Amino acid sequence: MPYLDSSLKLDEIPVGESRCVTLGDLQVGLFHRKEGLFAIDNICPHRGAPLHDGMISDSGVTCPWHQWQFQLTDGVCLNIPKVRVASYAVEVREGAIWINTEDQGAIKS
Numbered sequence: 001m002p003y004l005d006s007s008l009k010l011d012e013i014p015v016g017e018s019r020c021v022t023l024g025d026l027q028v029g030l031f032h033r034k035e036g037l038f039a040i041d042n043i044c045p046h047r048g049a050p051l052h053d054g055m056i057s058d059s060g061v062t063c064p065w066h067q068w069q070f071q072l073t074d075g076v077c078l079n080i081p082k083v084r085v086a087s088y089a090v091e092v093r094e095g096a097i098w099i100n101t102e103d104q105g106a107i108k109s
């Protein structure tokens with residue numbers, strides 16, 4: 001799957017903040033932490049809350065509606081580990097954010 005231009009520049013998302021971008025049928029949450037930029041599906045699998053409106057912490061993002069937590073690295077739900085949202089690879093090219101909309105899958109440990 002090719003990378004798609006998110007139409008956002010990295011300097012439009014300060015560290016500690018997040019944004020939602022629409023790419024085709026997908027809503028992708030972009031989260032900028034000091035460790036880097038992360039992209040996961042923005043729709044919470046519980047009841048559909050927009051995850052980019054959640055609280056970002058060291059462990060991931062907390063859903064704004066019922067507080068399920070998701071890891072930003074692989075989309076795994078910390079409350080119910082067999083639940084996850086898709087996670088996507090991100091590249092920054094000359095300041096512009098590009099997203100590969102193919103699900104990276106859960107990170108194997």
Ligand code: FES
Pocket residue numbers: 044045046047048049063064065066067068
């Ligand atoms: S909608 Fe996200 S935890 Fe309920």
